[in-house]
Amino acid sequence: MLNQHNSQHSLRKDLVAGIIGYFTTVYIVAVNSQILQDAGLPLENGMLATILASAVGCLIMAIYANAPMVLIPGMGVNALFAYSIIEGKGMEFQEGLAVVIFASLIFLITAYTPLGDWLKHAIPDALKHAITVGLGMFLTLIGLEKGGLVVKGEHSLITLGDPSSAMVITSLLTLFLAVFLFAKNVPGNFLITMVVGTIIAHFTGLLNGPGKGISAGEQEWVFIPSFGAVTEFGFWMAVFPLAIVLIFENMGLIHGQLAMLNQGDKFKKSYRASAFSALTCGFFGTSPTVSSAESAAVIASEGKTGRASLMMAVLFLATIFVTPWISMVPSTAISPILIIVGALMVQNIKEIPLDHLSDAMPAFLIIVMIPFTYSIADGMAFGFIAYPIVKFALGKQRELSAPVVLIAMVFLVEFIIRSIGH
Numbered sequence: 001m002l003n004q005h006n007s008q009h010s011l012r013k014d015l016v017a018g019i020i021g022y023f024t025t026v027y028i029v030a031v032n033s034q035i036l037q038d039a040g041l042p043l044e045n046g047m048l049a050t051i052l053a054s055a056v057g058c059l060i061m062a063i064y065a066n067a068p069m070v071l072i073p074g075m076g077v078n079a080l081f082a083y084s085i086i087e088g089k090g091m092e093f094q095e096g097l098a099v100v101i102f103a104s105l106i107f108l109i110t111a112y113t114p115l116g117d118w119l120k121h122a123i124p125d126a127l128k129h130a131i132t133v134g135l136g137m138f139l140t141l142i143g144l145e146k147g148g149l150v151v152k153g154e155h156s157l158i159t160l161g162d163p164s165s166a167m168v169i170t171s172l173l174t175l176f177l178a179v180f181l182f183a184k185n186v187p188g189n190f191l192i193t194m195v196v197g198t199i200i201a202h203f204t205g206l207l208n209g210p211g212k213g214i215s216a217g218e219q220e221w222v223f224i225p226s227f228g229a230v231t232e233f234g235f236w237m238a239v240f241p242l243a244i245v246l247i248f249e250n251m252g253l254i255h256g257q258l259a260m261l262n263q264g265d266k267f268k269k270s271y272r273a274s275a276f277s278a279l280t281c282g283f284f285g286t287s288p289t290v291s292s293a294e295s296a297a298v299i300a301s302e303g304k305t306g307r308a309s310l311m312m313a314v315l316f317l318a319t320i321f322v323t324p325w326i327s328m329v330p331s332t333a334i335s336p337i338l339i340i341v342g343a344l345m346v347q348n349i350k351e352i353p354l355d356h357l358s359d360a361m362p363a364f365l366i367i368v369m370i371p372f373t374y375s376i377a378d379g380m381a382f383g384f385i386a387y388p389i390v391k392f393a394l395g396k397q398r399e400l401s402a403p404v405v406l407i408a409m410v411f412l413v414e415f416i417i418r419s420i421g422h
Helices: 002-025 027-038 043-065 077-087 093-112 115-122 125-146 166-183 189-203 233-261 264-284 295-300 306-326 331-351 357-373 376-393 402-419
Strands: 071-073 289-291
Touching: 002 189, 002 295, 002 306, 027 043, 027 071, 027 077, 027 189, 027 306, 027 331, 043 071, 043 264, 043 289, 043 306, 071 264, 077 093, 077 125, 077 233, 077 376, 093 115, 093 233, 093 264, 115 233, 115 402, 125 233, 125 331, 125 357, 125 376, 166 189, 166 331, 189 331, 233 264, 233 289, 233 295, 233 376, 233 402, 264 289, 357 376, 376 402
Parallel strands: none
Antiparallel strands: 071 289
C-alpha cells in the first residue's frame, strides 16, 4: 500500500512538473515562429513546425530516455538557422532544412560513436564558451532590433531608436516588466511577459487582431528538404557550424540537467534522444531542438521521469488550438525575451580564462564577430582561425589538437574561396 501511495505521489509530481515545464517554455511557439518568418516561412507554418517539433521531441525524450527534459527549438540555434544559413548564405528554406538534416546526422553519429567524447576533449573549452557568449550577444542584438530599440543610423551602422515612438515605448515597458519578473523568479515569467506585453501593445495601437491560426489542409506539416546544393562547398560550410553548436550545446545542457537529477547514467540515452529529435526538425520545417535550459524548472519541480516530458508533449499538441491568439503576439513582446535569453548566455564569459591571451584573443574574436558580422558561422571562423595563429605566436603549438587545426583550415579555405568569387 505504501509503495502504491509513493507511486501515485511520484506520478502526480511528474505531471505537475510537466505542466510547469510547458508554461515555462510555450513562449517558444511565438518566438521561434517569428524568427522562422524572418527566414521566409509563413507565421502559421512556423507555429505548426515549432509545436510539432517540440511535441515529438518531448515524446522521444519520454519514451527513449525516460528523462524529464523539454526539447524545443534552441534559442541561438534558430538564429543561426534563420540569419546565418538562410539569409547569410542566400539559401532557399528547403535547402536550409537539408542543412538541418545533415548537421543532425553528424550530431547523431557523435551520440553513437566515440567521436562525441573525442570532440569534447579536442575542442578548447574557451572556444565552446565563446560560441555560447557570441550567440547570446547575437540574440540580444536581434531582440533590440525587433523592439525598435536600435535602428540603422544615418551616420553609423546602428543608433538608438526614436524614444518618443510607440514601438520603443512599448518595448521598454515590456522589457522592464520582463526584467522584474525574471529577477523575482516568477514561474512562467516569459509567458507572462508575452501576455502582458501584448496587452500593452494593444493600448499603444500596435496590435493586430487574432490570426487565422492553423487549419488542416491549408498548412504543410511535413516539409520536403531540398538536397540540390549538397555538392557545393558552401552547403557544408553551413552544416559544419550548426553541427558544432548542436553537439556542444546539448552536451553541456544535458550533463548539467542530469547532474541536478543525480541520474548521470541517463546521459547517453538523453543525448541520443536529443539527436533524434533534432533530425525530425528537418522534416517539420524548423531549426533543430535542444534540451532546453528550462528543463531545470521541470527538475526543480520534482519531475524525475519521462512522464513529465510526456505531459509536455500532450500540452504542446494542444497548443494548436490557441494559435490564432499566439499569432497576435507583437515583436515588442518577443524582444525582451530575446534580450534576457541573450543575457543568460553571455554569463558563460566567466568560464573563459581571459587572463590567458592564447585563449582570450580567439574567444574575444568569436564573441564580437558573431553579432558584428551578423553571422554565427563567420564569427566562429574568425576565432577558430585565430586560435592556432596565437598559439604559434606564443610558442604554445603543442597545445593544439588536430581537430582544431583542421577546423581552422576549413574555415580559412572557405574565406579564400569566397574572396576569389567561387
